[in-house]
Amino acid sequence: MAAYLRLGEILIKEGIITQEQLETAIQTQQKENTRIGETLVNMGLVTEQDIVVALGKQLHIPYVSLGSELLKPSADKQLDLLIPKEFALKNLIIPLSKNMNSLTCAIFDPLDVILIDNIRRITGCEVNLVVATKSDIDKAIENFYGKRDLLKQAVKDSYSGETLIEEIVNTEEELSIDRLIARAEEAPVVKLVDLILKQAIDERASDIHIEPFKSRISLRYRIDGMLHEIPPPAKHLHLPIVSRIKILSKLDIAEKRLPQDGGFSIKMQERHIDFRVSVIPTIYGEKAVLRILDKESAKLDLSTLGFNNKELEEVKKAIKSPYGLIFVTGPTGSGKSTTLYAILNEIKSPKENIITVEDPVEYKLEGVSQVQIKPEIGLTFASALRSFLRQDPDIMMVGEVRDLETAQICVRSALTGHLVLSTLHTNDASSAVTRLIDIGIEPYLLMPSLILIMAQRLVRTLCQECKEPYEPSREERERLNLGQDLIYKAKGCEKCAHIGYKGRMCVAEVLLVNENIRDLIAGRTDYHKIKETARANGMRTLTESALFAVKQGLTSLEEALSVMLIEE
Numbered sequence: 001m002a003a004y005l006r007l008g009e010i011l012i013k014e015g016i017i018t019q020e021q022l023e024t025a026i027q028t029q030q031k032e033n034t035r036i037g038e039t040l041v042n043m044g045l046v047t048e049q050d051i052v053v054a055l056g057k058q059l060h061i062p063y064v065s066l067g068s069e070l071l072k073p074s075a076d077k078q079l080d081l082l083i084p085k086e087f088a089l090k091n092l093i094i095p096l097s098k099n100m101n102s103l104t105c106a107i108f109d110p111l112d113v114i115l116i117d118n119i120r121r122i123t124g125c126e127v128n129l130v131v132a133t134k135s136d137i138d139k140a141i142e143n144f145y146g147k148r149d150l151l152k153q154a155v156k157d158s159y160s161g162e163t164l165i166e167e168i169v170n171t172e173e174e175l176s177i178d179r180l181i182a183r184a185e186e187a188p189v190v191k192l193v194d195l196i197l198k199q200a201i202d203e204r205a206s207d208i209h210i211e212p213f214k215s216r217i218s219l220r221y222r223i224d225g226m227l228h229e230i231p232p233p234a235k236h237l238h239l240p241i242v243s244r245i246k247i248l249s250k251l252d253i254a255e256k257r258l259p260q261d262g263g264f265s266i267k268m269q270e271r272h273i274d275f276r277v278s279v280i281p282t283i284y285g286e287k288a289v290l291r292i293l294d295k296e297s298a299k300l301d302l303s304t305l306g307f308n309n310k311e312l313e314e315v316k317k318a319i320k321s322p323y324g325l326i327f328v329t330g331p332t333g334s335g336k337s338t339t340l341y342a343i344l345n346e347i348k349s350p351k352e353n354i355i356t357v358e359d360p361v362e363y364k365l366e367g368v369s370q371v372q373i374k375p376e377i378g379l380t381f382a383s384a385l386r387s388f389l390r391q392d393p394d395i396m397m398v399g400e401v402r403d404l405e406t407a408q409i410c411v412r413s414a415l416t417g418h419l420v421l422s423t424l425h426t427n428d429a430s431s432a433v434t435r436l437i438d439i440g441i442e443p444y445l446l447m448p449s450l451i452l453i454m455a456q457r458l459v460r461t462l463c464q465e466c467k468e469p470y471e472p473s474r475e476e477r478e479r480l481n482l483g484q485d486l487i488y489k490a491k492g493c494e495k496c497a498h499i500g501y502k503g504r505m506c507v508a509e510v511l512l513v514n515e516n517i518r519d520l521i522a523g524r525t526d527y528h529k530i531k532e533t534a535r536a537n538g539m540r541t542l543t544e545s546a547l548f549a550v551k552q553g554l555t556s557l558e559e560a561l562s563v564m565l566i567e568e
Contacts, residue, residue, distance in 0.1 A: 008036060048133035107137075216235050217233060245290070277289070315510060340397055341363050356370045359399050428527075431527040437524060451512075459504065459555045462556055463495060465496070471485055547560055
């Protein structure tokens, strides 16, 4: 009882409750046999946060919350073995980190000296405390132990025949007897891999990284462009997991010295999802990276990618041209392929013969003939394009212009009545012109064929449920010309898994090639002059697009700064 009275005295000292309210609460608490803090909350006199903040201030113990990302246990310290889930739930405590013999835990009632002594006894560690609300600790326990329980259970349980994935889609031959036997013998691993794939899809991941180290496995999901560590399976399961992935991808299980690439498809909840697999040898074993290609979750609609109305109108006008050359530029991972697929989705029609050549084919589009290059047998971008011209195409999409021969065929095809779409690796739209000339394309050929260049980047969009307004500094307002008092930053809530961001959007600069730009191309003008002219014609640069998204409350200033070009 003394501990509870001390809590009451602290709340009185902080001015949160009165002596009379405390006495009433103690009488109620004795009748209901509950803790005084819980009684005060139930009576509506205080909130959980009032209690833990007051305790933290009086006892000089830090207060943490889910939104601060500090209430997230380390994934690589096996903390769930130190403190079992049942103990954590019963006592409202969660381990956060362990360094040598020091264990840091979040607790709701730091005055419970018996509990703290029990933690020392069962862990054999000195205990450092932080305080958090009961609801935050409950959620943190579920987030941490829930995922680990699923993974451990999948390893422990024998295969019951109920898979999370309805079927592995084999487009070629049926499983051989040897592979069927291997699959049956590795039943727990089959279920574990199924779980890893399902969880990645549920969490909107674009990639799965499975990487071995000396004494552990690292399991990470890339969500909205950022890698997040997931509680991993045991180290001894690394080889079976990679072997299972190799079997699905039709790779050589025996070959562990060379990189291998493959892929497979699954059907889950009536959705067909493709996986592109890359396996490379490292000093501790093979690392596998799986790219998730989920057409149903991908935004293959131009109007949802993030272009403003003017840019969207210019793009839609350009792609309706009967012939010409359109380029999408940007670094790897900037969404170029998604934009090209969205364009094809917009213009495909039974009246048009559309052919693509890609490396690799990422999404399968109905009504479009798609070809994947195979350089080892001589099927390159250039050789495929030469064959395309004998297929009577109306529209051609080339995954990437990498050399002079491919560039020349694209330009000549655009000049001879075909609409050609492709990508380049350049920083902005105007430098794509100089890149093509540097490759060896003559300006007199480029000038009449080029109709639009679009440079783009991807930024994470703020979670609209929890984004938080704040006032930027005077220096930021002046340097970035924000021109307004409030912008938004990430906070974190249940809807966004406490990340603060949910999804990504495109920021772009769209360079429409008009007569002024064509005159500059003919004169081999440098890209700075081309950019100045395009801006005078109304083009919005990448930096301006990113800052506009910040002003609209769609993304944060930190995200915008990550894609802004220094020279702008």
